[in-house]
Structures are given as structure tokens and as C-alpha cells.
Amino acid sequence: MPVPLSPDEAHLFLESDAAPAAFLDLLDAVSFRSAAAGLRLGVFEALADGPLPVDRLAERTGTDPLGLRILLDALAGYGYLTRARGQYANSANTARWLLRDAPGSFAPALSFWSTVLTGWWQDLEASIRSGGPTDDFYAWLEKHPEALADFHTMLRGLADALGPEIVDLVPVPAEARSVLDVGGGHAAYPVAFLTAHPQLRATVVDLDGALAQGARTVADAGLTDRVTLRPGDLLTADLGTDHDLVLLFNIVHGYQRDAVAALLRRAAAALRPGGRVVLLEPLAEVPERPAGPGEAFVRMFSLNLFHTQGGRAYAYDELAALLDEAGFTDARQHMLTGSDTDHLVTAVLAG
Ligand SMILES: C[S@@+](CC[C@H](N)C(=O)[O-])C[C@H]1O[C@@H](n2cnc3c(N)ncnc32)[C@H](O)[C@@H]1O
Incomplete structure (x- = not known):
């Protein structure tokens, strides 16, 4: 999710040239990619029935506990998860939009666009140079x-x-x-x-x-x-x-x-x-x-x-x-x- 900015930070990054706005794009790109990883690893589905500690979540998703904890903390920082008393839970927005059977779920779109942006878009420059698809x-x-x-x-x-x-x-x-x-x-x-x-x-x-x-x-x-x-x-x-x-x-x-x-x-x-x-x-x-x-x-x-x-x-x-x-x-x-x-x-x- 977009990085929340205070009015002063918004001014620095977006309304003046005092800070590189591309830094915000970097963070947003990592947020998007992390959300796709959470989706593909089954994190959001595993949390659908309620909060879990990292060890139980690692067992359920077949992932490395340390790697998973770092991903979960990133997802909590970006607003996809919440963290309280050593347990992680889906944020309200994740529960509403990123579970596969939620009405109008955004999960297929997140998964599809992540595949396109991390695969096809690796060589975006090629089509712009050549004038046609690769x-x-x-x-x-x-x-x-x-x-x-x-x-x-x-x-x-x-x-x-x-x-x-x-x-x-x-x-x-x-x-x-x-x-x-x-x-x-x-x-x-x-x-x-x-x-x-x-x-x-x-x-x-x-x-x-x-x-x-x-x-x-x-x-x-x-x-x-x-x-x-x-x-x-x-x-x-x-x-x-x-x-x-x-x-x-x-x-x-x-x-x-x-x-x-x-x-x-x-x-x-x-x-x-x-x-x-x-x-x-x-x-x-x-x-x-x-x-x-x-x-x-x-x-x-x-x-x-x-x-x-x-x-x-x-x-x-x-x-x-x-x-x-x-x-x-x-x-x-x-x-x-x-x-x-x-x-x-x-x-x-x-x-
Ligand atoms: C963007 S999708 C649109 C699907 C649907 N009409 C819609 O609006 O939701 C484009 C569709 O065209 C089909 N398609 C693309 N190239 C094709 C081709 N050369 N011959 C037949 N179908 C093709 C794709 O398989 C896909 O189902």
C-alpha cells in the first residue's frame, strides 16, 4: 500500500525537488511485490480464520520461519497485516480484497499483474526501442x-x-x-x-x-x-x-x-x-x-x-x-x- 506521508514529507517528496520522489516509487514497488508474495505463499488465506504466531504460520505455509517473519513485518509495515501480542492478522483491507473467495476479490488481479510486471516488464526498454512486442x-x-x-x-x-x-x-x-x-x-x-x-x-x-x-x-x-x-x-x-x-x-x-x-x-x-x-x-x-x-x-x-x-x-x-x-x-x-x-x-x- 502507498507509504503514508506526513504533510511535511509530502511537501519534500511531491511538491518540491528536495527529495527524490522515485524513492517513494521504490517503496511502493516493494510493497506491491511483497503483497504478491504473501498471496502466493498462502499467508492471507492461512490467516483467514484468525491471527497466528509466526511459527504456526510457517508450518501452515511451508516456509522458513525467519524469512517469513521478515516478510510479515514488511507486510505489517505496508498495511497488509497487523501485528499484536506476537500474532499476525490480515488487515481489514486484506480480508476484504485479497482472499480468493471475497466478493469481487482483487487477488487474481494482484497475482496476474505481479507476474506481468516481474516477468514481461523486465525488458520494457526492448519494445520501446524496437517498436514491437518481444x-x-x-x-x-x-x-x-x-x-x-x-x-x-x-x-x-x-x-x-x-x-x-x-x-x-x-x-x-x-x-x-x-x-x-x-x-x-x-x-x-x-x-x-x-x-x-x-x-x-x-x-x-x-x-x-x-x-x-x-x-x-x-x-x-x-x-x-x-x-x-x-x-x-x-x-x-x-x-x-x-x-x-x-x-x-x-x-x-x-x-x-x-x-x-x-x-x-x-x-x-x-x-x-x-x-x-x-x-x-x-x-x-x-x-x-x-x-x-x-x-x-x-x-x-x-x-x-x-x-x-x-x-x-x-x-x-x-x-x-x-x-x-x-x-x-x-x-x-x-x-x-x-x-x-x-x-x-x-x-x-x-x-
Ligand atoms: C483481454 S482478453 C478479453 C476477454 C473478454 N472479451 C473480455 O472482455 O473480458 C482478450 C481475449 O482475446 C483472446 N485472443 C487474443 N489473441 C487471440 C487470437 N489471435 N485468436 C483468438 N483469440 C485471441 C485471448 O485469449 C483473450 O481471451
């Missing part, structure tokens, strides 16, 4: 089951939060029959559409490991007979034709402009005339974004996209121009009340 992010993810599960659990959590509002915002005519979700992975969005619109069937195109995650969501919702999970490369696979709705949720930001243009043309070819394409994206350059961490997140996210995939966060105007080029009309941007960073962009295929 590896294929999604091929890598398919080969790392733990990171893959964290990634889709994190995105499924977001989908559970945003899904109902998105379904309300997207008009689905009574005669509509088919929704195509390109790169739909965990499949929570098509499940939300099918639950609200009993006449719809869905096809989800994605890579094998991602679809294995989606199969669980579809089965849990009892919708296996209405959803087809189709393995394939979204840039080349047969997407079918005459769909009423094409979802491109968190997809175009993985690509550079020309590839986005090609993807939107593929979406157009898969739709019936008058059908609708729906994009969900963290958008860059949103003037009305409320103050807070949203803007910082989008900048971090865009840098991560460029480094890992060669993509970036797009501004609405760029997407609207690309949709127009691909034959869509009536492009619109929708703010979501459930998120400062995620926006819906919809457009209709010219008839």
Missing part, C-alpha cells in the same frame, strides 16, 4: 495455466460487475438470433446477453485455453445448448455470417491501427446489414473522466499493451474513424457508471 503474449498465456486462470478470473469479475449495465445499453431486436463474441474467453458477456434475451444463441471464438475457461462459465449458467465455443485465431478463423451482434470486448487494444481496421472489416463481414458491433475498451483521452486512479490506470495499461502486444489504448475519435472506414454508421460512445475506465462503443452496419 513475444506473443496470448501464446505465452496459453502455456501458463496459473496466469491464464488469474487473467480470466480477473476479467470474469469485471464482466460480472459491468455485464448487466452493458446488456441494458445494447439494443437487441426481438427478431435477433445470433451473437458472436470475438476473443470472448471466459464467456461471461455472451452469458449475460443470452440470459437477458432467451431468443439468442452465441458463438465464442478464442484460443483453446481461454475457451476452457469459458466452458466453465457457460456450464455454470446452464447454457451449453445455446453457446458454441469455437477454437481459432480471431484474425483468420471463419467468423460466420449474418450475426445480429458482434462483441469485440477488450480486443482492439491489442493491435496496431491497420490490424484494428482489418478486424473491424471482419466484424462487418460477419454481421447482417443493420447488425451492431459493440466494443468495450478502456479509452484514452477521456476529458470527462472523474479525478482518481482511472487516468493513471489507462496510461499504465496502454504501456503494457504496447510492450506485450504492440497495441495501445485508443481514443474514441480514432475508433469512430476506423468504424466509419469499415462501413459502420451511427458510432456512439457510452460511459459506464460501473467503471471510470471502461467505455462501450457501438455502431451499426450500414444496410
Whole structure:
């Protein structure tokens, strides 16, 4: 957690040049990494039922008592744990957000981003020098089951939060029959559409490991007979034709402009005339974004996209121009009340 500063210290580090602000970043980076270690070592789960002394915690987590004590003291200093009468306990924030079965748990996000920042970001300079990613992010993810599960659990959590509002915002005519979700992975969005619109069937195109995650969501919702999970490369696979709705949720930001243009043309070819394409994206350059961490997140996210995939966060105007080029009309941007960073962009295929 960010290092708490007195007003004098804040002035020294943040408002004057008397102390290096990068020192605070160093401490915050260590705090983040220590929290991920606490999570991965099972410390927070081991403390879920109440406080424990270090020896009992070391037994439960299979760790070295001295190393663990030093980590626990660091986590207590950063606010992830509390320490009293020789026992450690989860802080209220840890108990609320870092236990795996807490509602809307942040644990998958902490684990996933820690993997990305300590692995992929080691050579951040390389992509900035060369102008392209050093590896294929999604091929890598398919080969790392733990990171893959964290990634889709994190995105499924977001989908559970945003899904109902998105379904309300997207008009689905009574005669509509088919929704195509390109790169739909965990499949929570098509499940939300099918639950609200009993006449719809869905096809989800994605890579094998991602679809294995989606199969669980579809089965849990009892919708296996209405959803087809189709393995394939979204840039080349047969997407079918005459769909009423094409979802491109968190997809175009993985690509550079020309590839986005090609993807939107593929979406157009898969739709019936008058059908609708729906994009969900963290958008860059949103003037009305409320103050807070949203803007910082989008900048971090865009840098991560460029480094890992060669993509970036797009501004609405760029997407609207690309949709127009691909034959869509009536492009619109929708703010979501459930998120400062995620926006819906919809457009209709010219008839
Ligand atoms: C950022 S996730 C978005 C998942 C979901 N649409 C959402 O918004 O939560 C990107 C998805 O695209 C899939 N994907 C990436 N590259 C792909 C490719 N070349 N072919 C098929 N699927 C791909 C990934 O496996 C992943 O499920």
C-alpha cells in the first residue's frame, strides 16, 4: 500500500525537488511485490480464520520461519497485516480484497499483474526501442495455466460487475438470433446477453485455453445448448455470417491501427446489414473522466499493451474513424457508471 506521508514529507517528496520522489516509487514497488508474495505463499488465506504466531504460520505455509517473519513485518509495515501480542492478522483491507473467495476479490488481479510486471516488464526498454512486442503474449498465456486462470478470473469479475449495465445499453431486436463474441474467453458477456434475451444463441471464438475457461462459465449458467465455443485465431478463423451482434470486448487494444481496421472489416463481414458491433475498451483521452486512479490506470495499461502486444489504448475519435472506414454508421460512445475506465462503443452496419 502507498507509504503514508506526513504533510511535511509530502511537501519534500511531491511538491518540491528536495527529495527524490522515485524513492517513494521504490517503496511502493516493494510493497506491491511483497503483497504478491504473501498471496502466493498462502499467508492471507492461512490467516483467514484468525491471527497466528509466526511459527504456526510457517508450518501452515511451508516456509522458513525467519524469512517469513521478515516478510510479515514488511507486510505489517505496508498495511497488509497487523501485528499484536506476537500474532499476525490480515488487515481489514486484506480480508476484504485479497482472499480468493471475497466478493469481487482483487487477488487474481494482484497475482496476474505481479507476474506481468516481474516477468514481461523486465525488458520494457526492448519494445520501446524496437517498436514491437518481444513475444506473443496470448501464446505465452496459453502455456501458463496459473496466469491464464488469474487473467480470466480477473476479467470474469469485471464482466460480472459491468455485464448487466452493458446488456441494458445494447439494443437487441426481438427478431435477433445470433451473437458472436470475438476473443470472448471466459464467456461471461455472451452469458449475460443470452440470459437477458432467451431468443439468442452465441458463438465464442478464442484460443483453446481461454475457451476452457469459458466452458466453465457457460456450464455454470446452464447454457451449453445455446453457446458454441469455437477454437481459432480471431484474425483468420471463419467468423460466420449474418450475426445480429458482434462483441469485440477488450480486443482492439491489442493491435496496431491497420490490424484494428482489418478486424473491424471482419466484424462487418460477419454481421447482417443493420447488425451492431459493440466494443468495450478502456479509452484514452477521456476529458470527462472523474479525478482518481482511472487516468493513471489507462496510461499504465496502454504501456503494457504496447510492450506485450504492440497495441495501445485508443481514443474514441480514432475508433469512430476506423468504424466509419469499415462501413459502420451511427458510432456512439457510452460511459459506464460501473467503471471510470471502461467505455462501450457501438455502431451499426450500414444496410
Ligand atoms: C483481454 S482478453 C478479453 C476477454 C473478454 N472479451 C473480455 O472482455 O473480458 C482478450 C481475449 O482475446 C483472446 N485472443 C487474443 N489473441 C487471440 C487470437 N489471435 N485468436 C483468438 N483469440 C485471441 C485471448 O485469449 C483473450 O481471451
